[in-house]
Amino acid sequence: MSGQTMIEKILARGAGKKEVKPGDLVSVKVDLSLGNDITAPVAIKEFERLGLDRVFDPEKVVLVPDHFTPNRDIAAAEQALLVRRFAEKYGIRHYFEIGRMGIEHALLPEQGLVLPGQIIIGADSHTCTYGALGAFATGVGSTDLAAAMAIGEAWFKVPSTMRFIYEGELPPWVDGKDLILYTIGQIGVEGARYKAMAFCGPVIEKLPMDGRLTMANMAIEAGGKCGYMEPDAVTFSYLEGRTAQPYEPVYGDADAVYEQTLTFDVSRMEPQVAFPPAPDNTHPVSEAAGIKIDQVVIGSCTNGRLEDLRRAAAILKGRRVHPRVRLIIIPATQRIYRQAMAEGLMDIFVEAEAAISTPTCGPCLGGHMGILARGEKALATTNRNFVGRMGHPESEIFLCNPAVAAASAIAGEIVHPEEVMA
Amino acid sequence: MILEGKVWLFGDNVDTDAIIPARYLSATDPEELAAHCMEDINPDFAASVQAGDLLVAGSNFGCGSSREHAPLALKGAGVSCVIAKSFARIFYRNAINIGLPILECEAELSRILAPGELLRVDLSAGMIIRLSDGSRYQAAPFPTFMQEIIQQGGLIEYVRHRLKR
Numbered sequence: 001m002s003g004q005t006m007i008e009k010i011l012a013r014g015a016g017k018k019e020v021k022p023g024d025l026v027s028v029k030v031d032l033s034l035g036n037d038i039t040a041p042v043a044i045k046e047f048e049r050l051g052l053d054r055v056f057d058p059e060k061v062v063l064v065p066d067h068f069t070p071n072r073d074i075a076a077a078e079q080a081l082l083v084r085r086f087a088e089k090y091g092i093r094h095y096f097e098i099g100r101m102g103i104e105h106a107l108l109p110e111q112g113l114v115l116p117g118q119i120i121i122g123a124d125s126h127t128c129t130y131g132a133l134g135a136f137a138t139g140v141g142s143t144d145l146a147a148a149m150a151i152g153e154a155w156f157k158v159p160s161t162m163r164f165i166y167e168g169e170l171p172p173w174v175d176g177k178d179l180i181l182y183t184i185g186q187i188g189v190e191g192a193r194y195k196a197m198a199f200c201g202p203v204i205e206k207l208p209m210d211g212r213l214t215m216a217n218m219a220i221e222a223g224g225k226c227g228y229m230e231p232d233a234v235t236f237s238y239l240e241g242r243t244a245q246p247y248e249p250v251y252g253d254a255d256a257v258y259e260q261t262l263t264f265d266v267s268r269m270e271p272q273v274a275f276p277p278a279p280d281n282t283h284p285v286s287e288a289a290g291i292k293i294d295q296v297v298i299g300s301c302t303n304g305r306l307e308d309l310r311r312a313a314a315i316l317k318g319r320r321v322h323p324r325v326r327l328i329i330i331p332a333t334q335r336i337y338r339q340a341m342a343e344g345l346m347d348i349f350v351e352a353e354a355a356i357s358t359p360t361c362g363p364c365l366g367g368h369m370g371i372l373a374r375g376e377k378a379l380a381t382t383n384r385n386f387v388g389r390m391g392h393p394e395s396e397i398f399l400c401n402p403a404v405a406a407a408s409a410i411a412g413e414i415v416h417p418e419e420v421m422a
Numbered sequence: 423m424i425l426e427g428k429v430w431l432f433g434d435n436v437d438t439d440a441i442i443p444a445r446y447l448s449a450t451d452p453e454e455l456a457a458h459c460m461e462d463i464n465p466d467f468a469a470s471v472q473a474g475d476l477l478v479a480g481s482n483f484g485c486g487s488s489r490e491h492a493p494l495a496l497k498g499a500g501v502s503c504v505i506a507k508s509f510a511r512i513f514y515r516n517a518i519n520i521g522l523p524i525l526e527c528e529a530e531l532s533r534i535l536a537p538g539e540l541l542r543v544d545l546s547a548g549m550i551i552r553l554s555d556g557s558r559y560q561a562a563p564f565p566t567f568m569q570e571i572i573q574q575g576g577l578i579e580y581v582r583h584r585l586k587r
Contacts, residue, residue, distance in 0.1 A: 025567045038447045042490050045450060046578050050585070068448060075448030125488040125512055141490040141516035147581045155567065189435055190482040194511050223485060225511055278435065365444040365487070386439045386486060393462040 003253025005161045006230055007196045010136040010250050014119045022160035022259070030060065031118040031135075033148040036104055036361075037065035037076070039123035040083045042142035047149050055090045056152035062094040062113060063087050064104040067361045072368035102333025102359045105129040105217060105301035109209075110333055112242030116231040116249040121145065121154050126301050126383065128219045131228030132212035133235055134249055138226045159225045160259040161196040162187075166203035168267030173417045175311070176211025177303060177381065177401035179203070180218040181272035182264065185282030193223030195259065198252070203266055204229055209238040210307035217302045218383050221279040273414060274399035276385045285404055288414040292324075294376040296409040297390075298402050299330025299357070300364045303381035306336050312406040313345040315417055316352040322412030327354040328370045334359060354409070366390045372397075379414060381405050425502045425523070425543040426553075427474040429535050430467065432460075434480035438513065441484065441492040450491070452498025459495040473500030476541050480506065480532040484513025493522040503543055505531060505550060505561070518568055519577035525550065525561035 004012070004019060012020045014028030035043050040063055047055075055061055063083055068076035087095035096107060105126050108114050116134035120127060123145040130137035140154065148154050164183055179199075184191070197219045204212070212229050219227025229235070231249040239247075270284035298304070298312050309331060321327045329349050331337040337359065340346050349356055362369030364382040372378055372391030377398065380390070385397035398414065407417040440463045442455050449455055460467040477496065483506035484492060493516045496504060503523040507530065517524045523545055531550070535541075540553040548561035564572065574580045 025565055038444075039488065039490065042450050042494075049578055050582055052585075067444075073448065079448055079450075123488055123490075125486065127488075139488040139512050141488055141512060141519055143490060143519040143577045144515065147519075147577050150581050151584060157565075189485060190508070190510070193482060193508065220486075223482060223510060278437075365439070367444055367447075384437075384439070384486060386437045388443050388462040389439050 002257050003255035005196065005198065005256040005258065006134065006228060006250050006252040007136050007161060007226065008158060010117060010119060011156065011158050020158045022158050024158045025155065026158060027153050027155050028119050030121055030148045030152055030154050032060055032062060032113060032120040033145055034062045034104060034108070034122035034124065034127060035145050036067050036124055037069055037080045037083055038067045039142045039145065041079045043123055043145040043149065044082060044086045046143050046146035050150055052150055055149045058091045058093065060152065061092050061149055062108060063092055064096045064101055064107060065098070066101060066103050066359065067365065068367050069360060070098050070358065100334060103301045103304060103361055106305055106332035106336065109133060109213065110335055112239065115243060115245060115247035116235060117247055121148055125220045126217050128224065128226045129213050129217040129301060131216040131219065131226045132209065134228060134231035136226055139220060157194070159194055159196045161198050162192055163198045163200065163258040163261040165201035165261065165263040166266050167201050167263060168203065168265040170203060170266055171269060173271050173403045174266070174269050175401050176207055176214040178269060178272040179266065180215040181274050181279065181282045181399065182269060184218065184222045184280045185272065187222055189221065189278050189280045190223040192219065195224055197222065197224045197227040198258065199227060199229050205232065208307060209234055210305045213305065214302055218279065221383060271401055271404045271416060273404065274385055276396040276398065277387050279383065279385060279399060285414065285416050288398065291398065291414045292377065293379045293408060293413060295326045295328065295370060295372060295378040296405050297328050297363050297370055297378060297380040297382060298405050299332060300361065300382040301332065302383040303402050304330055304332030304336070306339055308381065308402040309336065309340050309345050312402045313348045315403055315406040315420060316354065317348045319352055319410050319420070321353045321409045324412050325409050327409040328357060328363065329354050330357040330360060330362060332359055363390055379405055379408050423545045425474070425476065425545065427476045427502055427541065428472065429537060429539050429541055430471065430475055430477050431532055431535060431537045432477065432479040433532060435482045435485055436479050437486035438484055438489050438492040439486055442489065442495040447489060447491055452494045455491050455495035456498030459499045468499065471499045471501065474502050475500065476543065477501050477504045478531050478535055479504065481508045483509050485510035488512045490516045490520065493517045493520055497522045503545065507532070518571055521576040527559050527561040529559045531559060
């Protein structure tokens, strides 16, 4: 018998089986289920149809109002209120209120709620982010969340796994965002549909947790069920001081079967830019040079972490945002916000004439805090550039890493960070 | 169950932002959502779609976000079934979970069919029949476990049964 991948082993353990293979349908015990102010209301409606007086395990439910919050309008306020009341009624301790919250996929790892070997579902497609810590984590719908809150289980088809090996040395200004954009560009928006994406190789071993989270976050943009890095020294040092809970890391067998292995040499990679209207429309930044932009957004569950803000600040320091451009910076959590203040990054941003927002998904999904008008172009460190995603259906979104975003905000058009730093 | 209806055609990679733009996600009522269904990629759809119409698309239908509002909007619009070459996985499970009929069919129906033509669909047999010329297309069968969810009327009913056991 051949070996199993990390994902197969985690799902086997969750299903109480010795082994599973791709294609098997399994019902697994869920360690954590997550909802937000958009998806939880639908889940709550479904959950209440069951007439239960308790959730399966209140410790295993996490609720984060982050999409249209701080409430953008009355309708959003009503949704947030519904979630807040549900959390109170069912004793959900991991409910994160405004002022304590963050964008869910930045917040949960930061709070030590995500552990290696866990099975995590979230009624949010970017739940796949947590694979960066060696968990099986995947996005589901609201009804799945309702069911998990009721019975603590979810059903899955065991995915086959595609392996991506990154070799060489990362050039300056190239980071995790570029690796994942490049990868999606290579395989397409459905290249990993229904599959697990294993990210490995010498480049990944050296990649800090922020970059790993960014990569796993966008597995869904290739259609992936999950993306992951096996736990290692970087993982364990990230977890230090964040959790007192015991956990059991899971590793793929040496003879695990991967459906496909792709190897990329990154040594000559340029920063990548995904052109509209899909994240697989990626080009080296040199091909985007000169595209004039109206708005730049640095933030989101993809790139709103401290390392991202530091990269942006290194470029913005002592410079000014182009007069024609609006730069919006959104630290992903309160803790990141405070740390950015302590490090002086906020001063740099304000002096550069950027607008700083409280944590929110906001403009990433065209919710609020930076909606585009007809014909406007945005450059964003977010994850999707579909038609109408950030506002008017005739606006356009280009995706990139935080350094390219910051440099381009100064130039008023898409540029390689080198050009601003020269 | 046998369905018969008029076809609406869509291409590949129809994402959930296209099916229901995020700006409308403060609503959860299917009919409210239906009023804005597909509005950024086909502004006529929401106003013209009729109960019982079928939606035929290419590959990776429903990619992008996990919003269940997408299949809810289609259901609210009266779409009786979505037929696609393939579905993005979260949309697929959402549709099964809420009881929106979907069929995965390898044939390039979104390229073969004309908008507005009539199809007959035998859901349990997974058979799609083009009424203009009688040509038949077989959809992929559902695994037994999913058939159970479908038969019980969605995931919540399935869970209700389990809790009773």
